[in-house]
Amino acid sequence: MLFELYPKESRRELFSRDDVIDYIKRQIHAGNWVVITGQRMIGKTSVVKVVLNELASEGFRTMYINLQGVNSLKTLLKIMVNEANRSSLFRDIDASVNLNIGPLGITVRKGARPMPTLLEFLLSMRKDTVIALDEVQDLASASPQLLKILGNAHSSNPRIRFILTGSYVGLVRALLEPSPTSPLYGRLPVEVRLRPFTHDQSKAFLMRGFSELGMSFNEYDKVVNLLDGIVGWLTLFGNLHGIRGLSLDDALSKVIEEGSKIMLNELDNFLKGRANKRLYLAILEALKHVNRWRDIKAYASFLIGHEIDDRTLDNALTALIRFNLVEKHSEGIYRIIDPILGNMNFMNLTK
Numbered sequence: 001m002l003f004e005l006y007p008k009e010s011r012r013e014l015f016s017r018d019d020v021i022d023y024i025k026r027q028i029h030a031g032n033w034v035v036i037t038g039q040r041m042i043g044k045t046s047v048v049k050v051v052l053n054e055l056a057s058e059g060f061r062t063m064y065i066n067l068q069g070v071n072s073l074k075t076l077l078k079i080m081v082n083e084a085n086r087s088s089l090f091r092d093i094d095a096s097v098n099l100n101i102g103p104l105g106i107t108v109r110k111g112a113r114p115m116p117t118l119l120e121f122l123l124s125m126r127k128d129t130v131i132a133l134d135e136v137q138d139l140a141s142a143s144p145q146l147l148k149i150l151g152n153a154h155s156s157n158p159r160i161r162f163i164l165t166g167s168y169v170g171l172v173r174a175l176l177e178p179s180p181t182s183p184l185y186g187r188l189p190v191e192v193r194l195r196p197f198t199h200d201q202s203k204a205f206l207m208r209g210f211s212e213l214g215m216s217f218n219e220y221d222k223v224v225n226l227l228d229g230i231v232g233w234l235t236l237f238g239n240l241h242g243i244r245g246l247s248l249d250d251a252l253s254k255v256i257e258e259g260s261k262i263m264l265n266e267l268d269n270f271l272k273g274r275a276n277k278r279l280y281l282a283i284l285e286a287l288k289h290v291n292r293w294r295d296i297k298a299y300a301s302f303l304i305g306h307e308i309d310d311r312t313l314d315n316a317l318t319a320l321i322r323f324n325l326v327e328k329h330s331e332g333i334y335r336i337i338d339p340i341l342g343n344m345n346f347m348n349l350t351k
């Protein structure tokens, strides 16, 4: 059912992502690796899971790893080994130095260091294997080593493919914009950016969800005007109203309350470590009222009390776009992607 909250696993449960799924599968078949980006709750995990399930039925070995909370290579290795044992994938592995492989699975030799062991694990796969690493931003602290491992595995073992998802920080940035000294230079992954649904798609999504529940519903415009085409917010709304029975207004308030927490956290992650937080907050505040580059410049300059120079504004907008908080709608026109984020009072956050 469309309004179930877990990430969807099959194409039947997924609304309107056929093109993206087919595209990612073609890339994997062609031997490329793929990075899926997109704002929170846009459906990244669902797309990855559906792709993996379909590739598994086409003969690939697959492994899904959620990196949430995983902050070291040692933990990553442990999770991968457990997963290989659980799914019997260890039977297709041929390793000897740091890993013992017995009839019941893999064990890591005592004293084995995580980096060479992970690499050995990846290089020793003998069957076509797709490994999906979800939420790669959480491994940011270990990203230089992980990048080396992934780059090396990808170029040395043509049987292995990776799909990575996450917001545009740390590892994802290093993957998509490698410096000339990076192990990935010249071997760029394919980036797939998930976009919000259009107004019509969002309405059709709600219509299908409510009709699955046998419920009549006709407040489509009200809901879509508030939540826009972010599938996670629409799903949560449908669940609260259609399945849990909250009234329309209570369900909407609850989605906005939950969504605000998630988006505030996302904004926090974006601002972490940036020196000019007020500049970004002023630009976001400006984007609530104006969309054109020169108007954004004037509005944000007014808010921070001095003129922002062109380059600073360009760089700040680029950073916001990379992080999937803002999109360039057309030449010189920008907007905040998430409708819930777009209703926050940013200037209150500068204190």
Ligand SMILES: Nc1ncnc2c1ncn2[C@@H]1O[C@H](COP(=O)(O)OP(=O)(O)OP(=O)(O)O)[C@@H](O)[C@H]1O
Residues within 6 Å of the ligand: 002, 004, 005, 006, 007, 008, 013, 014, 015, 016, 017, 038, 039, 040, 041, 042, 043, 044, 045, 046, 047, 231, 232, 233, 235, 236
């Ligand atoms: N195409 C779709 N059709 C129906 N439901 C979907 C679709 N995509 C996502 N969902 C639903 O939206 C919610 C968010 O999806 P998902 O967890 O896949 O997104 P995400 O981008 O990985 O989110 P997060 O940023 O939290 O990791 C879930 O409830 C999921 O069931």
Ligand SMILES: [Mg+2]
Residues within 6 Å of the ligand: 044, 045, 046, 134
């Ligand atoms: Mg996810």
